[in-house]
Amino acid sequence: MSATAFAPASVGNVAVGFDVLGLSVHAIGDRVTARRIDEPGVRIAAINGVVRDLPLDAEKNTAGMAVLSIIRDQQLKHGVELIIEKGIPLGSGLGGSAASAVAAVVAANALLSQPLDKLALLKHAMKGEEVASGSAHVDNIAPSLFGGLVLTVGIDNPNVKQIPLPANVRCVLVHPHMILSTREARKILKPTVSLSDVIWQTANLAGFLTGCFTGDLRLIGESLEDVIIEPQRRVLIPGFDAVKHAAKDAGALGCSISGAGPTVFAWLPVASAERARDGMVAAFKAHGLGSDAWISPLEPNGARLID
Ligand code: HSE
Numbered sequence: 652m653s654a655t656a657f658a659p660a661s662v663g664n665v666a667v668g669f670d671v672l673g674l675s676v677h678a679i680g681d682r683v684t685a686r687r688i689d690e691p692g693v694r695i696a697a698i699n700g701v702v703r704d705l706p707l708d709a710e711k712n713t714a715g716m717a718v719l720s721i722i723r724d725q726q727l728k729h730g731v732e733l734i735i736e737k738g739i740p741l742g743s744g745l746g747g748s749a750a751s752a753v754a755a756v757v758a759a760n761a762l763l764s765q766p767l768d769k770l771a772l773l774k775h776a777m778k779g780e781e782v783a784s785g786s787a788h789v790d791n792i793a794p795s796l797f798g799g800l801v802l803t804v805g806i807d808n809p810n811v812k813q814i815p816l817p818a819n820v821r822c823v824l825v826h827p828h829m830i831l832s833t834r835e836a837r838k839i840l841k842p843t844v845s846l847s848d849v850i851w852q853t854a855n856l857a858g859f860l861t862g863c864f865t866g867d868l869r870l871i872g873e874s875l876e877d878v879i880i881e882p883q884r885r886v887l888i889p890g891f892d893a894v895k896h897a898a899k900d901a902g903a904l905g906c907s908i909s910g911a912g913p914t915v916f917a918w919l920p921v922a923s924a925e926r927a928r929d930g931m932v933a934a935f936k937a938h939g940l941g942s943d944a945w946i947s948p949l950e951p952n953g954a955r956l957i958d
Pocket of ligand 1: 663664669670671744746788790791833836837910911
């Protein structure tokens with residue numbers, strides 16, 4: 652008995668919701684096949700695709716740990732073998748560890764006689780994400796599992812809300828060929844924030860969400876700006892300012908770091924998306940970095956069984 656699931660990449664934070672807001676992007680993702688085996692625990696049989704050099708020890712692997720969490724919680728007698736197919740580059744800021752954990756729990760869930768609901772799967776996938784990044788944030792797990800623009804309130808008993816997506820907007824993603832570790836990008840953040848920045852960022856998050864609920868692109872354009880995290884992390888990404896400038900120049904509603912970076916994302920009206928992509932790629936090139944780029948529609952679809 653086996654099942655295969657696909658889980659999409661995601662943009663963590665979406666500029667204004669550090670650790671609580673995320674957006675699924677369907678251009679790329681990870682696949683995991685889960686097979687029931689007699690021996691207990693999780694056996695990782697293979698890791699293929701764009702990343703292969705990941706731990707085979709289930710306790711140290713995001714997909715492995717997420718499925719171990721299900722096995723322990725459900726006190727299953729059988730074990731699970733996993734084959735992981737990575738479509739998301741390592742350390743790219745596109746939620747690769749989350750996508751592997753999410754695809755693994757969705758595939759393993761299909762092997763259960765009484766499948767778990769999505770909120771239970773979210774908690775198990777979080778155990779996997781913790782292995783990779785050292786903290787239990789959900790801003791990649793939740794959109795990869797539920798799909799679309801997702802706000803998560805609370806950690807122990809999370810409320811997960813899919814936010815309406817504005818029409819005729821595209822998400823441009825440009826991934827420069829370099830690796831940034833989420834752990835490192837979190838370590839550099841200052842532990843305190845000034846009151847004026849908190850006020851500004853709170854207004855931006857509220858404005859952005861209101862803009863999404865009401866389809867108000869002007870309000871989205873005024874509020875899709877990170878005044879707390881981006882100013883601290885931008886130095887980790889060569890050419891970031893020029894890339895952002897190129898996106899804004901092409902008419903971006905907003906442009907910031909995807910998750911912990913180095914991928915940079917921008918929201919654009921459909922008609923300007925290609926121009927922004929080309930400008931962003933050229934800006935990275937001018938700073939000596941090759942890149943991959945995608946234009947993703949904003950869609951509310953999350954992880955799914957494909958076999
Ligand atoms: N919210 C996390 C961070 C996402 O920015 O550190 C990591 O993918």
